[in-house]
Amino acid sequence: MSLKQNLYIVLLLVTTASHVVLSTVYPYCVEMLPSPLTTVGEGPVWDVDRQSLYYVDIIESAILRYDPAENRTYRATVDGAPSVTMIIMIQGNPDHFILGTGNKLSLVQWDGFSEKASLVRIVVDLGESESHVRFNDGKVDSQGRLYAGTMLREGANSSTPMVGKLYRFDERSGQLVVQLSGVGISNGITWNEKLRKFYYVDSLALNIKEYDIAANGDLYNEQILLNFPN
Ligand SMILES: *[C@@H]1O[C@H](CO)[C@@H](O)[C@H](O)[C@H]1NC(C)=O
Numbered sequence: 001m002s003l004k005q006n007l008y009i010v011l012l013l014v015t016t017a018s019h020v021v022l023s024t025v026y027p028y029c030v031e032m033l034p035s036p037l038t039t040v041g042e043g044p045v046w047d048v049d050r051q052s053l054y055y056v057d058i059i060e061s062a063i064l065r066y067d068p069a070e071n072r073t074y075r076a077t078v079d080g081a082p083s084v085t086m087i088i089m090i091q092g093n094p095d096h097f098i099l100g101t102g103n104k105l106s107l108v109q110w111d112g113f114s115e116k117a118s119l120v121r122i123v124v125d126l127g128e129s130e131s132h133v134r135f136n137d138g139k140v141d142s143q144g145r146l147y148a149g150t151m152l153r154e155g156a157n158s159s160t161p162m163v164g165k166l167y168r169f170d171e172r173s174g175q176l177v178v179q180l181s182g183v184g185i186s187n188g189i190t191w192n193e194k195l196r197k198f199y200y201v202d203s204l205a206l207n208i209k210e211y212d213i214a215a216n217g218d219l220y221n222e223q224i225l226l227n228f229p230n
C-alpha cells in the first residue's frame with residue numbers, strides 16, 4: 001500500500017452537516033486538496049468554528065487539517081499510536097481531540113499547526129480481550145454522544161472478519177456500551193434529526209441499516225434501508 005491516494009474535497013462525505021445540497025443544474029466539481037497527501041485518508045469532519053476540515057491518515061498515524069481560507073493542509077503525527085482512525089472535536093476545547101488509536105480512544109492535544117500532536121491520556125482501552133481489533137470510524141451526534149466501531153486489525157489472526165462491534169460512549173460512566181456485534185468493518189455513521197433515525201454501514205454487509213434511538217442513546221429496531229447487490 002505504498003501508492004499515495006489523493007484526498008479530494010468530498011463534502012458529500014462530511015456527515016456532521018445535516019444535509020447535502022445537491023445541485024440539479026451543475027455537476028459537482030472535484031478538486032484535490034493541497035499536499036501533504038495521505039496513504040489512507042478517512043474520517044472527514046468539518047469544524048464550523050475554525051472553518052477547517054479535519055481528517056486522518058489511518059496507515060501513517062497522522063491527523064490533518066485543511067484550511068480552505070489559506071488553501072493549505074496541516075499534518076501532525078501522533079507518537080506511539082499504532083493507527084489513527086478517527087478525529088473527534090471536543091466542545092469548548094479547540095486544541096484537544098479524541099482519536100481512535102488501535103483499540104483505544106485517546107485524548108490528544110494539537111494546535112492545528114505543529115507537526116506533532118501529544119497524547120494527553122487514554123480515555124478508553126478495549127483491552128486484551130479485544131486486542132485482535134482496532135477502532136475504525138466514529139461520529140458524534142447533535143447531543144455530543146460519540147458512536148465508534150471496530151474491525152479486525154491488520155495482521156490479526158481470526159477465522160472470521162465478523163469480529164467488530166459498534167459502541168456508544170457513555171459519558172457518565174466513561175465506558176463504552178456495545179450497540180452491535182458481529183460487524184465486519186464498522187464504518188459510515190449518520191443521523192436524520194427530524195426522523196430521529198441512526199444510519200449505519202458495515203462495509204462487508206453491502207447494505208445501509210437504520211435504527212431508532214432510545215433516550216439514553218441505545219440503538220434498537222434495526223431495519224435494512226437499502227441493499228446493494230454483490
Ligand atoms: C489549492 O491548492 C491546490 C494545490 O496546491 C490547487 O490545485 C488548487 O487550485 C488550489 N485551490 C484554490 C481554491 O486556490
Ligand SMILES: *[C@@H]1O[C@H](CO)[C@@H](O)[C@H](O)[C@H]1NC(C)=O
Pocket residue numbers: 155157
Ligand atoms: C494464526 O493462527 C494459526 C492457527 O492457530 C497459527 O498457526 C499461526 O501461527 C497464527 N499466526 C499468527 C500471526 O499469530
